[in-house]
Amino acid sequence: MAGWTELFELVGGRWPMEEQGTAERLQMAIRAAGAAVLFAAVYGLAAGSTDMALALGNLWKLPMLVVLSTLCSLPAGLLAWKLSGASDGASKLVVGVAAGNFAATLVLAALSPLVALYYNSSAYWGGPLAMGTVALALVVGLFSAWRLMLRAGSARLPFGVLAVVQMLALLQFTHIASPILPEQTFFDLGVDGLVDR
């Protein structure tokens, strides 16, 4: 229970304890990542609820998007953290990223009943609502991570690098994992669908 309290403190932009050690922080980051995996799977079920095969596939596709895009962004973020001369340990950066993912997937899970309802009752609005919730989750996740990193005394550089790299990775993992929504969206084609050569 204490673990959940800590995670919700992070979502609120507060570090649970200033004197926390590296091991404790990393454990907290792993717990946040584990919760994000669960929440992402819940959203995947809702987004694919019109088609059983799609819903079951989304049980691992959405967690995959969250976990692997984060792993892709961490090395660049850690490098930027060191280059920017941040005074705190890099474990704070890892917690910041994990907390951002936790907050974003919490938004997705909280809105997943609405997404499922719209997909199963509206002819058109399920897709736009699903895309809208994802956009909102990204904004909330980025804001949470930014606020935590700022309070950890880090420069803006590591956050910017992390955000850009994670978004780029997310786009291509979406392409690999598609279809996620019942509709074909231009994100399904990855960067090729967004940028005409």
Added chain:
Amino acid sequence: MILALLAAAQAVVVADHSGEPVGDELVWTSIYHLEPGERCVALAVDTPLGAEVCADRDRQPLLVVQSRQPFPDDVIRPPLAVGPVQRVHVKKAVLLPEGLDKGTLSYASPGVGRSLRRQVDRDLMGRRIGVRGGGLYVDPAQVGRGGIPGRVGRKAASEAVTIGVGLVLLGVLALMWAGHRLLDRLARRERNARWLADAAVEEELTWDGIR
């Protein structure tokens, strides 16, 4: 001829064309909802079905036909009926049409706005035809007999890549679990050190008479 086409244009209320690859062919399953009393549909695109398809029995409101085209292909050739705007979508494949307006969730023929797309979705859903919205919203009047220019192809990411990525995810989750277990002892040591430090400070303060 023109009269026949106009008559045929009245035949279809709404239609949905769903494609799915089977081997090296794309199989289109098309569902036409017909006007009362109509049983034949004139096709706007050349397909193996010919120029017209008809329902077996009179006064049948639904007509379901299957058509095939090579897969992948440089043209999108669902059996569009002469008539209203129709929806075209595929499973396990990607449509990349040319000359259609690109939206976030769909492509549409020029002039086919959001309200018309929604009307098509509502008409289809009201008759329980097809899947959710999205895909292509095509005005057959703007399509030649050769089909919709563009490409229908496989997803660029193969099944093997998707499965590989899934396995990587499993590995990462296992590592996270193992990492959490390994960090347990270190975290306990950090907590104990903090408690000891706090207790020492507390004792100092007590001895100094501050507390």
